[in-house]
Amino acid sequence: MLSAIYFFTVGFIVLNAIIGMVTYVTLLERKFAARMQSRIGPYRVGPHGLLQPIADALKLMMKEDIVPRLADRHVYNLAPIVFLVPCMLIFATLPFAPGLGVADLNIGILFFLAVSAMEIVGLFMGGWGSNNKYALLSVMRAVNQIISYDLPFIFAAMVPVLLAGSLKLSDIAAAQPDVLHWFIFYPVIGQLAFIAYIVAMLAAENRVPFDILEAESELIAGFRVEYSGMKFALIQLGEYAHVIATSFLGALLFLGAWGGPGPAWLGPLWFLLKAMCVFLLVTWIRWSFVRIRVDQILAISWKLLLPATLILLMATAVVAAWPRGAPVV
Amino acid sequence: MSRRLGESFWGDLGDLLGAVRRAMGVTLVNFIRKPVTLHYPEVKRVYPDRFRGVLALTYDKETGEENCIGCRLCEYICPPQVIKVEMLKAEKRNFAKVFTLELYACEFCELCVQVCPTDAIIMMKSFDMSTSDRRELLLDKDRLHQIGLQFEPSWATGNLLRDMQTPPKAPKAAAAEPAAKAAGPGPKPGGAAE
Numbered sequence: 469m470l471s472a473i474y475f476f477t478v479g480f481i482v483l484n485a486i487i488g489m490v491t492y493v494t495l496l497e498r499k500f501a502a503r504m505q506s507r508i509g510p511y512r513v514g515p516h517g518l519l520q521p522i523a524d525a526l527k528l529m530m531k532e533d534i535v536p537r538l539a540d541r542h543v544y545n546l547a548p549i550v551f552l553v554p555c556m557l558i559f560a561t562l563p564f565a566p567g568l569g570v571a572d573l574n575i576g577i578l579f580f581l582a583v584s585a586m587e588i589v590g591l592f593m594g595g596w597g598s599n600n601k602y603a604l605l606s607v608m609r610a611v612n613q614i615i616s617y618d619l620p621f622i623f624a625a626m627v628p629v630l631l632a633g634s635l636k637l638s639d640i641a642a643a644q645p646d647v648l649h650w651f652i653f654y655p656v657i658g659q660l661a662f663i664a665y666i667v668a669m670l671a672a673e674n675r676v677p678f679d680i681l682e683a684e685s686e687l688i689a690g691f692r693v694e695y696s697g698m699k700f701a702l703i704q705l706g707e708y709a710h711v712i713a714t715s716f717l718g719a720l721l722f723l724g725a726w727g728g729p730g731p732a733w734l735g736p737l738w739f740l741l742k743a744m745c746v747f748l749l750v751t752w753i754r755w756s757f758v759r760i761r762v763d764q765i766l767a768i769s770w771k772l773l774l775p776a777t778l779i780l781l782m783a784t785a786v787v788a789a790w791p792r793g794a795p796v797v
Numbered sequence: 798m799s800r801r802l803g804e805s806f807w808g809d810l811g812d813l814l815g816a817v818r819r820a821m822g823v824t825l826v827n828f829i830r831k832p833v834t835l836h837y838p839e840v841k842r843v844y845p846d847r848f849r850g851v852l853a854l855t856y857d858k859e860t861g862e863e864n865c866i867g868c869r870l871c872e873y874i875c876p877p878q879v880i881k882v883e884m885l886k887a888e889k890r891n892f893a894k895v896f897t898l899e900l901y902a903c904e905f906c907e908l909c910v911q912v913c914p915t916d917a918i919i920m921m922k923s924f925d926m927s928t929s930d931r932r933e934l935l936l937d938k939d940r941l942h943q944i945g946l947q948f949e950p951s952w953a954t955g956n957l958l959r960d961m962q963t964p965p966k967a968p969k970a971a972a973a974e975p976a977a978k979a980a981g982p983g984p985k986p987g988g989a990a991e
Contacts, residue, residue, distance in 0.1 A: 504824040508834045756820040 479560070479570050486559055490708045491521040496744070497751050504755045531697035536599060539694065543597030548695070548702035551590025554583045555706040558713045563638045565726050565735040576637035577629060580717060581622050584672075587710060588614050591681075591691055594703065598694035606690035609762060610681040614672060616769040621668035623777035627651070627661035628721040630781070630788045641725035652722040657784050662722045664777045666749065669718065671765065673711050675750060677757040678765055715746040844922040846952040849905045851921045852898055853945035854938065863942070864917035867893035871909035871918055879903050896938040901931055913955035921948035 495510060495517065502509030510517030535541060561576040563569035573579050588611060595607025628651045629635060632643035644650050652658045671678040682690030692703055719725060719742035726735030760768075800808050835842055844850070855864050867884035868891070879902045885894035909918050921944060928934060936944070 500828075503828045503832065506827050506830060506833045508832045508836075511836070752821060752824060756824045757817075 475570065482559055482570055483556060486556065486709060486712070487705065490705055490712060491525060493708055493712055493744075493747065494524070494704075495521050496748075500748060500751050501755050504752070525701065528701040529698055531700075533697040533699065534694075536694050538599045540597040540599060543593050544599075544694070545597075545699075547590050547594035547597055548699045548706070549590070550593055551587055552702050552706040552709075554586040554590070555709040555713065558584045558710070559716075561637060562713065562716050562720070563641065563725075564739055565732070566638065566642075568736065569638075572636065572638050575635045577625060577635050577640070577717075577721075580637075580713075581618075581625065584710065584713065585614070585618050587706065590706070594695070595691035598691070600694050602687045602693050603691045606681045606687045606693075610674060610691065612762070613674070613678065613680065613765055613769075616766055617668050617671035617678075617773075620664060620769060620773040620777045621672050623774075623781050624661050624664040624668055625717070625721060626781055627657060627784045630784045631657075633788065637720060641720055641727075644724040644727060646727060647724065650722065650724040650727075657780065657787065658722065660776075660780055661784075662718075664773060664780065665718055665722065666746075666753075667768075667773060668777075669714050670750060670753060671769065673707070673714060673750075675711070676754040677760050679759055680762055680765060683759055711750065712743065712747065715750065716743040718746045719743040848922045848951050849907050849920050850923045850951065851900070851926055851944055851948065852903065852909070852918060852936075852941065853921050853948070853950070854896065854917055854941040855919055855945050855950075856942065863892060864915045865893040865896060865938075866891045866915055866917070867896075868914065870912040870914065874908045874912050876906060876908065877902050877904050880909060893938060896941065898936045898941060900926065900934040900936055907953065910953055910955055911958045916954040916956055919945070919954050920951045921945070922951050923948040 498520075499509040499517070510520040513520045513523045535544060558580050560570040561573050561579050563572050563576075591610050592607045595603040595610070598604075628640055631651055631654060632640040634640060634643070647653070650658075652662045670676075674681050681687070682692070687693070692700060695703060716739070719739060723742040723746070725742070726739040728734065728738035728741075730738075802809060856862065857864055865882075867882055869882045869884065872878075872880045872882045879899040881895065881897045882893050883895040885892040905920075907920060910920055913919075918941075926934065
């Protein structure tokens with residue numbers, strides 16, 4: 469009973485923290501993007517636009533909720549929730565500091581990867597239920613792309629797992645006690661795995677340059693085209709939560725999670741900072757590149773990224789299993 | 798580039814990495830640079846001297862009289878015909894009895910400023926006349942005088958503009974001296990000796 473109360477409380481806190489963080493990450497991205505285009509970005513609502521996310525959320529809440537007449541109502545209404553739940557659920561296994569997390573599972577990373585791949589169900593429900601040709605085309609592309617990129621993504625994420633020798637996220641973090649032992653600084657393997665992780669992450673999150681499922685010039689807003697008001701907000705929230713969760717995972721796998729100078733209670737802040745660095749890297753890429761074609765996306769996945777990560781994974785396995793003589797950084 | 802796409806794997810990879818570096822470099826440079834945006838109502842950009850903004854009527858600096866003599870030259874030259882003037886005959890000089898300007902149809906061509914013989918109509922360094930009611934942009938004489946006092950005037954006036962366009966008065970005397978100076982250090986060594 470007590471443990472149930474504990475889990476509920478921690479879960480509640482984490483969930484609300486995520487929602488608050490995700491709303492403010494949109495502001496961060498908008499500010500960052502604006503600077504990359506020599507603009508200032510949101511400025512008027514609150515000092516330096518700090519209240520802009522709240523204004524956006526209020527606006528979305530007050531918008532009319534439109535359901536298309538020919539939509540499959542049940543699927544259409546359920547889709548944002550089915551989409552949002554996995555995106556929120558993946559935060560459950562993330563430890564934010566030693567012992568601070570909702571559920572530090574033994575197979576934490578497996579849970580993370582499995583649940584994060586489930587968002588495609590909500591996505592497809594939304595596109596199908598909208599009964600809109602653009603939405604349907606969009607989710608068809610999304611399914612195509614996410615299935616193609618889940619494999620390289622998992623392979624890239626498995627490299628730190630092999631190096632640390634554990635599927636438990638807190639163990640992986642504990643295997644990188646200081647900067648020199650961060651897995652991104654592991655010679656050759658670490659850097660290649662990080663690049664593969666970022667590329668596969670971009671594709672799995674449908675971010676530019678892999679954003680064919682919401683290619684504005686072809687598909688308007690993709691699978692979200694028929695959504696409005698709070699349902700639209702839920703989908704946006706889910707997308708950003710997914711990106712943030714994957715950034716956190718990237719920071720944990722490659723950048724040493726909560727390790728950093730200062731007392732131990734600064735750990736979560738270091739973790740947040742590193743995750744934001746990964747997020748800003750993704751945003752930087754987003755505002756630097758143009759969208760690539762469907763066939764190019766699939767070619768990159770199946771012809772380049774998948775064999776490359778597979779070879780990388782095998783090389784890592786050899787290095788990790790090398791008796792005694794494993795290179796120590 | 799002589800190599801075609803798909804011929805060489807490592808060549809393509811090199812091209813890709815170069816493209817990535819260049820693309821991300823552009824955005825990074827922009828990120829470091831100061832934003833070009835100005836917070837408009839609080840901070841105003843410095844307008845150039847020949848800015849063509851809102852039209853206004855002026856007063857004479859010394860006597861304080863209206864400069865406009867109601868000659869209707871601006872009315873005749875105005876391409877969209879937004880100026881209407883009626884002359885008021887008086888003893889010493891004439892005045893404009895009515896002067897209306899439909900700013901909503903004005904095309905800011907500056908022709909009225911160019912023809913004005915008394916520098917009465919000029920342009921201001923301002924464009925923020927936005928309003929929710931179109932009728933407020935039908936400017937009468939009083940409003941035009943008020944705008945003239947409200948904003949900073951542009952450089953151009955009728956007399957200055959005409960001076961710029963008139964051919965040089967005495968081409969012999971005025972043009973010979975600078976020409977000789979310009980030719981001095983030039984290829985003709987004998988020219989400067991005179």
